Amino acid sequence: MTATTVKISLKRTPQDYKWTKPPEWCPGCGHFGILQALLQVFAELDMDPTRTVLVSGIGCSSRLPHYVRTVSAHTIHGRAIPFAIGLKLANPSLEVMVVGGDGDLFAIGGNHILGAGRRNVDFTVLLMDNAVYGLTRGQAGPTLPLGMQPKALSKPNPHADLNPLLVALASGFTFIARAYSYDIKYTAKIIKEAVLHKGSAIVQIFSPCVTYNNIMTREWYEKRVYKLDNEPGWDPVVHDEKEDYEKRKRAIEKILDPDRFALGILYKNELVPTFEERYASMYDPNYPKMPPAIQPVEKDGRSVIDFYRLMADRLL
Amino acid sequence: MVEVSFLVGGPQGKGVETASIMLIYAVGSAGYYVYGRREFWSNIAGGRHSYFVGKVADRWPPGGIGNRVRLALFMDGHAVFEHIFHVERGGVAVYNTEEDGKTLESFTMISRTAVERLSEFFKRQGVEPTVKGAVEYMKSQGVKVVGLPFNKVLLDVGRKIGVTSPVMLSRFVNTLVVAVGASLLGLPVEYVERGVAFALGRKKEVIEQNKMVAAEVGKLVTERVETLTPRTPETKRIYWNGNEAVSVGKIVGGVRFISFYPITPSTDDPMFAERKLAYPVLPATEELKAMERVGAVVLQTEDELAAIAAAAGAAMAGARSATATSGPGMSLMAETISMLGMAELGVVLTLWSRAGPSTGLATRTGQHDLFYSLFIGHGEFPKIVLASGDIEEAFYDAIKAANWADKYQVPVIHLVDKDLSNTFAVMPAPDPYSVKVERPQPVVFQEEKNVNRYEITKDGLPVRYLPGISKAVYHVVSLEHDPEGDPDEDAEMVKKMYDKRMRKIETMMREIPDEDKVRYYGPANADTVIVSWGTTKPQILSALGRLPGVGYLQLRLLYPFPADLVRRHLEGRRTLFVEGNYTAQSSLLVRMYTGISADGVAVKYNGRPITADDVLEAYERFAKGEKRIELEWDL
Numbered sequence: 001m002t003a004t005t006v007k008i009s010l011k012r013t014p015q016d017y018k019w020t021k022p023p024e025w026c027p028g029c030g031h032f033g034i035l036q037a038l039l040q041v042f043a044e045l046d047m048d049p050t051r052t053v054l055v056s057g058i059g060c061s062s063r064l065p066h067y068v069r070t071v072s073a074h075t076i077h078g079r080a081i082p083f084a085i086g087l088k089l090a091n092p093s094l095e096v097m098v099v100g101g102d103g104d105l106f107a108i109g110g111n112h113i114l115g116a117g118r119r120n121v122d123f124t125v126l127l128m129d130n131a132v133y134g135l136t137r138g139q140a141g142p143t144l145p146l147g148m149q150p151k152a153l154s155k156p157n158p159h160a161d162l163n164p165l166l167v168a169l170a171s172g173f174t175f176i177a178r179a180y181s182y183d184i185k186y187t188a189k190i191i192k193e194a195v196l197h198k199g200s201a202i203v204q205i206f207s208p209c210v211t212y213n214n215i216m217t218r219e220w221y222e223k224r225v226y227k228l229d230n231e232p233g234w235d236p237v238v239h240d241e242k243e244d245y246e247k248r249k250r251a252i253e254k255i256l257d258p259d260r261f262a263l264g265i266l267y268k269n270e271l272v273p274t275f276e277e278r279y280a281s282m283y284d285p286n287y288p289k290m291p292p293a294i295q296p297v298e299k300d301g302r303s304v305i306d307f308y309r310l311m312a313d314r315l316l
Numbered sequence: 317m318v319e320v321s322f323l324v325g326g327p328q329g330k331g332v333e334t335a336s337i338m339l340i341y342a343v344g345s346a347g348y349y350v351y352g353r354r355e356f357w358s359n360i361a362g363g364r365h366s367y368f369v370g371k372v373a374d375r376w377p378p379g380g381i382g383n384r385v386r387l388a389l390f391m392d393g394h395a396v397f398e399h400i401f402h403v404e405r406g407g408v409a410v411y412n413t414e415e416d417g418k419t420l421e422s423f424t425m426i427s428r429t430a431v432e433r434l435s436e437f438f439k440r441q442g443v444e445p446t447v448k449g450a451v452e453y454m455k456s457q458g459v460k461v462v463g464l465p466f467n468k469v470l471l472d473v474g475r476k477i478g479v480t481s482p483v484m485l486s487r488f489v490n491t492l493v494v495a496v497g498a499s500l501l502g503l504p505v506e507y508v509e510r511g512v513a514f515a516l517g518r519k520k521e522v523i524e525q526n527k528m529v530a531a532e533v534g535k536l537v538t539e540r541v542e543t544l545t546p547r548t549p550e551t552k553r554i555y556w557n558g559n560e561a562v563s564v565g566k567i568v569g570g571v572r573f574i575s576f577y578p579i580t581p582s583t584d585d586p587m588f589a590e591r592k593l594a595y596p597v598l599p600a601t602e603e604l605k606a607m608e609r610v611g612a613v614v615l616q617t618e619d620e621l622a623a624i625a626a627a628a629g630a631a632m633a634g635a636r637s638a639t640a641t642s643g644p645g646m647s648l649m650a651e652t653i654s655m656l657g658m659a660e661l662g663v664v665l666t667l668w669s670r671a672g673p674s675t676g677l678a679t680r681t682g683q684h685d686l687f688y689s690l691f692i693g694h695g696e697f698p699k700i701v702l703a704s705g706d707i708e709e710a711f712y713d714a715i716k717a718a719n720w721a722d723k724y725q726v727p728v729i730h731l732v733d734k735d736l737s738n739t740f741a742v743m744p745a746p747d748p749y750s751v752k753v754e755r756p757q758p759v760v761f762q763e764e765k766n767v768n769r770y771e772i773t774k775d776g777l778p779v780r781y782l783p784g785i786s787k788a789v790y791h792v793v794s795l796e797h798d799p800e801g802d803p804d805e806d807a808e809m810v811k812k813m814y815d816k817r818m819r820k821i822e823t824m825m826r827e828i829p830d831e832d833k834v835r836y837y838g839p840a841n842a843d844t845v846i847v848s849w850g851t852t853k854p855q856i857l858s859a860l861g862r863l864p865g866v867g868y869l870q871l872r873l874l875y876p877f878p879a880d881l882v883r884r885h886l887e888g889r890r891t892l893f894v895e896g897n898y899t900a901q902s903s904l905l906v907r908m909y910t911g912i913s914a915d916g917v918a919v920k921y922n923g924r925p926i927t928a929d930d931v932l933e934a935y936e937r938f939a940k941g942e943k944r945i946e947l948e949w950d951l
Contacts, residue, residue, distance in 0.1 A: 019802075
């Protein structure tokens, strides 16, 4: 057998990324589409399940890693992003993705979006947005519009919604995109682009909650969404730093549209150095080759650090 | 035997710290050992008072810091008032005579409480409430006072070295007091020059000017407190502070991922690790030989929630990871600490404890956080809490903490405090290789494989798999789970997993050496044992020298608690618990685990550390029958 045929015969299928247990979401949940899209992307990119790490917080969406055959960490509410950043910076050769809901990522974990954008670590955030807290039975999420009253609320929502992609853009995310979970093929296409992007990527995926959000339903979304791919001349990519201001402005215009929700890539800029690149250039040139998780720290029980050289300026 | 206690005090942000470093390094380069601590307000250069109190000796350790010093160097009149009771009979105080006429009231940065207290005192004593009056009072108490007109001296010196600007001249006040101090200590000027060069770092011209100031000023003083003849030290020595010693301990212990959010008094720990990047390595392997230096990720995060979560992520990736914080920051970390317990990830958390509650006394010490460290995090899970007693112990403990976090996959809280963080020392260099770095090896497969990270094991430890290294697929999880790492609420599985996790406690208790659990000092048959934990150690050991027949039990491993060992040491003895909090927490802890009740407790919670004299006072009052002794000294 030649090397090429080995590779072809081993190429994984979406089925290969299914874990041993089935999903536990409500029948019809939008999240099924995202899971399906993700499995497709993993297969298309033939991602190594032992090097791919899915990190989640808490909520219905954060259960997703349990249905996927990759390494994963199902952490605590709101902390998936800093956990993922620590993981990625300790070993930048890993493919790290965060999945979570609007509450997890933009309410309890909101500050970490701001921190992540400023760093531009090379990882991907999938925001599974249904505007409600499903797992605690339907309270208002941070993306639920003001005055809306889905069935679990006893009064209309007194909070206004925040715009997650605007926040992400303002924070410095260098890939901003949107998808819609019932359109699995398109969602897969966008997730794939996000994974391939060099830098911090976020994809807002509208993912209706069939149990608690009886207003922002499939019909509700489908009246509003459209694909940017069909817009003549739409090019969200910053090809030159001079274009950045203009591309951001155009992205913001789309992101702010209250009536029509653009699906597709809204902004993409790979000219911004990633945190890993910044670290290598500012702190430690050996970082890409010898990051924290890979370093030998002892030899036969003896620390590899040369204490006397390290502290040479302090020895008397 | 040479032993001199000293104090340098002045307006914060105006050179007190530099002066202290100059003096420490000067006596250090003359072959002596030094240690002491910095006291300061939560303020930068707004005029509050700051001081350094320490001890020089011809041996290590130099002995305790008492309630009064033999040599006090006051950079301004404010310092005279602050330390009017802090110089011993026969000791020497240096001050600026040009401030003689200044009144107590005119120093607006003295706490109003102190102004009222001193005014009352001066009235009672018939002392004029001025700098001169305060100095006269000190003289009446047997203190020798060396008064110099600082500005005039500097003007004269300035003329000789070509500096005339009053602003520039005022910057020499730190060197002036150090030069006077060094003269009083009989230290040749060349050592002062070394101190100056070390403290001022790269500023060449400034160093030269200060050296000239030192040389000129030194000639003005003829009195002597002591004669520090330059000597050849017995051993290789190191100059560092507590923050730095712990920081370096972690680096030596293999920590390569450090995340933090700024908070006093912890930040100098991660910042030292950052400043020292990249770290020189021994040519242990061909690869390291070629690289010469290795890096570490030192990450300032957006908050403490992120700091510990990032450290947890890095731990999962296989890096030895650590974070450092103080009480308020650890509050934000609580939920993740609990997750580390459940998910079984090892992170070192250095807790630089300070006086609380809430923002409390951001720059003052306290041992308020013992229970807080033991019980932080909801639910029950194995963790380690280790308290270090002094700077040397803290260095070694940092290495051990890194080992244990890695080996047992639990959160390890290394409990230290503000007192230690700002303890500066010239001391024997530790043997950095005396603590073995024990790195458990991950399981690595040839072929990709699904594995159970939470296999039920006998010793309770998880099998070690690392992403990208093991060729294993597995799930890490914060919910109760099955061996595969997926949520499972089956009653039988819940109990099995719970038991498995808690078995780590037995494993840790079996493997952690006794000397890391408790240390006992003094006669084996002592009738009375002083029990304490943390940084009271040097002061208690010093006091013990004057308390024949009294023992001292230092509690080190606070969780899991070594009940049997503690019982063995305390059973049938009279116990006096000495610690820096209100409720005498360690006495309650000992009672909870051993049933042994304290015969007496001595507590201090005014933001100041327990001094050696405090310990003597505590014992004396205890011997007279007092059960609860509240210590109040303010140095």
